[in-house]
Amino acid sequence: MTDNLKSVVEALIFISVEPLTIDRIKEALPDDAEAEIEEALRQLIEDYANGPQAIRITPSVGGYVFATKPEYDAPVRALLQIERRKKLSGQALETLSAIAYHQPVTQAEIAAIRGVDSSHSLHTLLENKLIKIAGRKEAAGRPLLYRTTDKFLAYFGLGAIEDLPSAEELKKLMEEGNG
Amino acid sequence: MPDERDPLPNPEVPLEPDVPAAPVVPLSAADVADDAEAPAPVGPGQGYQIKLPVFEGPLDLLLFLIKKKKIEIHDIPISIITREYLVYLQDRSLINIDREAEFLLMAAILIYLKSQTLLPREKVADPDVEFRQRNFDHLLPIERIQAVAHILRDKEEEQSQVWTRSTLNAPLPDEDLDLVEVSLFDLAESFFALMKRKQKESFRMVKGKEISLAEKTEEIVATLKARGVLDFLDYLWEQESLEDALVAFFCLLELIKARIVMAVQEQLFNTIKVWLRKEAPPEEAA
Numbered sequence: 001m002t003d004n005l006k007s008v009v010e011a012l013i014f015i016s017v018e019p020l021t022i023d024r025i026k027e028a029l030p031d032d033a034e035a036e037i038e039e040a041l042r043q044l045i046e047d048y049a050n051g052p053q054a055i056r057i058t059p060s061v062g063g064y065v066f067a068t069k070p071e072y073d074a075p076v077r078a079l080l081q082i083e084r085r086k087k088l089s090g091q092a093l094e095t096l097s098a099i100a101y102h103q104p105v106t107q108a109e110i111a112a113i114r115g116v117d118s119s120h121s122l123h124t125l126l127e128n129k130l131i132k133i134a135g136r137k138e139a140a141g142r143p144l145l146y147r148t149t150d151k152f153l154a155y156f157g158l159g160a161i162e163d164l165p166s167a168e169e170l171k172k173l174m175e176e177g178n179g
Numbered sequence: 180m181p182d183e184r185d186p187l188p189n190p191e192v193p194l195e196p197d198v199p200a201a202p203v204v205p206l207s208a209a210d211v212a213d214d215a216e217a218p219a220p221v222g223p224g225q226g227y228q229i230k231l232p233v234f235e236g237p238l239d240l241l242l243f244l245i246k247k248k249k250i251e252i253h254d255i256p257i258s259i260i261t262r263e264y265l266v267y268l269q270d271r272s273l274i275n276i277d278r279e280a281e282f283l284l285m286a287a288i289l290i291y292l293k294s295q296t297l298l299p300r301e302k303v304a305d306p307d308v309e310f311r312q313r314n315f316d317h318l319l320p321i322e323r324i325q326a327v328a329h330i331l332r333d334k335e336e337e338q339s340q341v342w343t344r345s346t347l348n349a350p351l352p353d354e355d356l357d358l359v360e361v362s363l364f365d366l367a368e369s370f371f372a373l374m375k376r377k378q379k380e381s382f383r384m385v386k387g388k389e390i391s392l393a394e395k396t397e398e399i400v401a402t403l404k405a406r407g408v409l410d411f412l413d414y415l416w417e418q419e420s421l422e423d424a425l426v427a428f429f430c431l432l433e434l435i436k437a438r439i440v441m442a443v444q445e446q447l448f449n450t451i452k453v454w455l456r457k458e459a460p461p462e463e464a465a
Contacts, residue, residue, distance in 0.1 A: 017343075065343050067341045072342075073341075077342075090328065093328040093331050093335075094325060097324045097327035098324050101319055114321060155335065155338060156331055164327065171323065
């Protein structure tokens with residue numbers, strides 16, 4: 001049992017440049033109950049999110065990492081001498097959404113969802129490593145299957161694909177939006 | 180003269196659902212007499228006559244009207260027809276085989292027609308529609324996918340303004356930075372400029388110490404792993420001797436060639452930076 005578990009977790013995340021997974025935190029703290037570690041982490045994330053600090057703990061690729069809050073974007077970019085990032089096109093985003101919810105998915109299925117040809121978007125997404133080829137479907141013609149990558153999660157600040165609303169939640173969201 | 184019987188509704192065995200009190204005026208042969216296709220109206224003496232609330236007359240006429248959809252087949256209780264027909268047959272001493280065979284055929288057709296309306300129909304679907312349903316039924320409608328795209332757009336917007344410390348070490352995708360991957364000539368030029376400077380500074384040119392390329396490569400990879408990024412010229416400048424620098428230079432060239440590291444010039448005339456390529460398999464780096 002560790003005292004100030006929250007601070008300990010904070011130290012572990014701070015020292016990690018790459019996203020620190022909850023499993024690794026648990027490994028580092030074998031004497032603490034998993035539920036307590038998870039609770040400490042949850043509180044820590046909340047403290048930073050609502051606190052006056054310029055940084056927060058953000059989920060990224062299965063783990064957690066310190067990151068600057070969006071309002072400090074300009075000075076950080078000035079320091080690092082980084083131009084504003086390019087955004088994905090609406091077409092590419094739509095294709096990516098279709099893949100995220102149906103993966104592994106074939107180009108024909110993406111076309112069936114969107115009603116338009118998506119080969120250009122697929123190419124862009126593959127080039128940006130937001131999606132990858134995940135084998136072939138055992139069906140007529142053995143078409144290629146596509147999946148989202150870890151970079152996809154990092155790019156959108158998601159810890160896991162489950163962080164996106166489920167198909168049911170989505171339906172509810174849309175019904176609320178329409179009603 | 181055939182035995183004319185009144186239909187005897189048997190209240191004890193209602194095999195068929197109750198016949199609705201028919202609003203239809205019972206059709207009879209006379210009603211369809213002007214229809215050319217209709218079987219010739221036959222007199223009561225010709226054969227067995229069916230008597231039902233919705234229909235009175237011979238069976239072939241009933242069949243004809245059903246086929247023409249003038250009578251709803253659901254309103255025809257076949258069990259009553261059958262039961263009464265059997266009673267009629269039993270009461271007869273002589274049977275006209277041809278006529279009764281005809282009746283049986285028509286009764287069979289009637290039963291077949293009715294059974295078809297009662298059994299669930301097998302769908303003969305458009306093969307295209309069937310294909311789409313089989314393969315794409317599970318797909319979300321485009322509206323929902325577009326809603327996700329909106330969510331992702333917001334997250335992208337937010338995430339593009341969020342920076343982690345790994346940004347310091349890892350080069351961002353090429354399109355985000357005005358980075359130029361340098362050629363061998365750029366590297367060589369930088370190196371020779373450096374060598375000249377170093378030559379002037381130090382006279383300890385040859386130390387006679389053997390420096391192995393493999394060791395130096397390992398050292399560079401280890402340094403890259405520790406520091407994340409190396410300034411190409413600074414690193415060579417740090418080397419103890421010109422010989423060290425020379426070996427380090429060749430090692431870097433090898434590492435660049437093997438695509439284990441990436442040498443990038445931030446802008447024209449700026450320093451050259453060297454990164455470990457993240458996707459490089461670790462065994463190659465060893």
